[in-house]
Amino acid sequence: MDKARRAALNEAMRKVSEGDRSAIEPLARELWPLVRAFCHRMLSASSNGAVQSDDIAQEVLIELFERSCEFDCEGDVLSWAFAIAAYRCRSERKKHKRSPIVPLTEEIGESDDPISSPESFLEANELRAEFEEAVKQLSPKDKEVLDAILKGLPLNAVLRKRKERMVVKLRRLFEGVFR
Amino acid sequence: MNPRDLDHVLLRKIRSAYERARLRHALIKGWPGLLFVVAIAIEAPEAFRLLVALAIYATVALAIYIGGSAGRAAQLSAWAAWIPFLIVRLAESRTHSCLGGACVSWCLPACVLGGSSAGGLVGWLGRKADDPFAYLIASVGILFLGGSLGCECAGLSGLIGIAGGALLGASTPFLVHKRFEAP
Numbered sequence: 232m233d234k235a236r237r238a239a240l241n242e243a244m245r246k247v248s249e250g251d252r253s254a255i256e257p258l259a260r261e262l263w264p265l266v267r268a269f270c271h272r273m274l275s276a277s278s279n280g281a282v283q284s285d286d287i288a289q290e291v292l293i294e295l296f297e298r299s300c301e302f303d304c305e306g307d308v309l310s311w312a313f314a315i316a317a318y319r320c321r322s323e324r325k326k327h328k329r330s331p332i333v334p335l336t337e338e339i340g341e342s343d344d345p346i347s348s349p350e351s352f353l354e355a356n357e358l359r360a361e362f363e364e365a366v367k368q369l370s371p372k373d374k375e376v377l378d379a380i381l382k383g384l385p386l387n388a389v390l391r392k393r394k395e396r397m398v399v400k401l402r403r404l405f406e407g408v409f410r
Numbered sequence: 411m412n413p414r415d416l417d418h419v420l421l422r423k424i425r426s427a428y429e430r431a432r433l434r435h436a437l438i439k440g441w442p443g444l445l446f447v448v449a450i451a452i453e454a455p456e457a458f459r460l461l462v463a464l465a466i467y468a469t470v471a472l473a474i475y476i477g478g479s480a481g482r483a484a485q486l487s488a489w490a491a492w493i494p495f496l497i498v499r500l501a502e503s504r505t506h507s508c509l510g511g512a513c514v515s516w517c518l519p520a521c522v523l524g525g526s527s528a529g530g531l532v533g534w535l536g537r538k539a540d541d542p543f544a545y546l547i548a549s550v551g552i553l554f555l556g557g558s559l560g561c562e563c564a565g566l567s568g569l570i571g572i573a574g575g576a577l578l579g580a581s582t583p584f585l586v587h588k589r590f591e592a593p
Contacts, residue, residue, distance in 0.1 A: 247428075249477050249478055249481065250432065250475075250476060250477015250478050250481055251477070251478065252425075255424065255425060255428060256421060259416055259420075259421060259424055260415075260416050263415075263416040263420075289420055289423075292420065292424060293420075293423055293424055293427045294427075296424045296425075296427055296428040296431075297427040297428060297430075297431040298431065299428060299431070300431060300432065300435040
C-alpha cells in the first residue's frame with residue numbers, strides 16, 4: 232500500500248477517534264477488504280476457513296471502531312487492525328485445534344450405502360463390533376475423554392493428555408484385533 | 411453482493427459499537443465535572459445546587475461524546491470552571507468593602523472577573539479550533555454552570571455577569587486569531 236493511501240487511512244481514523252461520524256463509513260469500506268484478506272490468509276488452512284475468516288474479519292472491524300477512542304494519532308491504523316486480526320485468528324486456530332469441526336459426511340462407522348454388498352456390510356459390522364469391544368476395555372476416564380471428543384467439546388490440558396494416552400491404548404487394542 | 415464489499419448490517423453493527431464505546435468513554439472522561447458535585451456535597455448539599463453540579467458533569471460528558479471542538483472545549487472548561495467557582499468564594503469571604511460611607515459588594519465584580527479570566531484562558535488555548543462555534547458553546551456553557559454555583563450571591567446580575575464575562579473572555583482570542591494570526 233502506498234504512503235499516501237496509508238496516511239489517508241490514519242487521518243480518517245484520527246477523525247473517527249475525535250468524533251467525526253461521517254468518516255466511519257468511508258474508513259470501514261477501505262479497511263474491510265484488507266482485513267478480510269488478512270484473516271482469509273491466516274485461516275485458509277482450517278477446514279471451515281472461508282466462513283471463519285469472514286466472521287473474524289467482521290469482529291475485528293467492530294472491535295477496531297469500538298476502540299477508536301484509544302487510537303494514537305502517531306500510530307498506524309492498518310498495523311493496529313492487523314494486530315487485532317492476528318490475535319483473533321490465532322485464538323480461533325487454537326480453538327479449532329482443541330475441538331475440530333468434522334463435516335457431517337465423515338461420521339465414523341456409517342457409510343452412504345451400508346449394503347453395497349453383503350461382504351462390505353459384514354466387514355463394517357465386524358469392525359463396529361471390534362471397536363465397541365475395544366472401547367469396553369478402556370478405563371472410565373478414557374471413556375469420558377472419548378465421549379468429549381465425539382461430542383466435539385473443548386478439551387482442557389488434562390483431558391488432552393488423557394486423549395493422547397487413550398489413542399495409544401486404542402491403537403494397541405486394534406492391533407490386537409487385526410493380528 | 412460481492413463479499414469483498416462492506417454490507418449495511420455490518421456497518422450498522424460498527425456504528426452501534428462505536429456509539430456505545432464513545433458514550434462509555436465520555437462518561438469516564440467527564441469525571442472532572444463530578445468534582446463539582448463532590449464540592450457542593452461537602453460545602454452545602456442543597457438539591458438545586460447539586461442539580462447544577464450534576465448538570466456540569468452531564469454537559470462535560472455530552473460535549474466529549476459529541477467530540478471534535480466541543481469535546482476539546484469540555485475537558486479544558488471543566489478545569490477552568492474552578493476559576494470563577496473559587497474567585498467568587500474568595501470574594502464572598504469579603505462580603506463588602508466600605509470606604510467612607512460607601513460600601514461595595516465584591517460578588518458581582520468577582521463573577522465578571524472569574525468568567526472572563528476562565529473564558530480568556532479556554533479561548534486562548536482553543537483559538538485555532540476547527541469549529542469555533544461549537545467550542546464557544548461548550549466552553550461558555552460549562553464556565554457559566556461552574557460560576558453560577560456562587561454567583562447567585564449577586565442574584566440575576568451575578569448570573570449575567572458570569573455569562574457575559576465567560577463569553578467575552580472566550581470569544582476575544584478567536585477574534586484576535588482571525589484578525590491577526592489566521593492566514
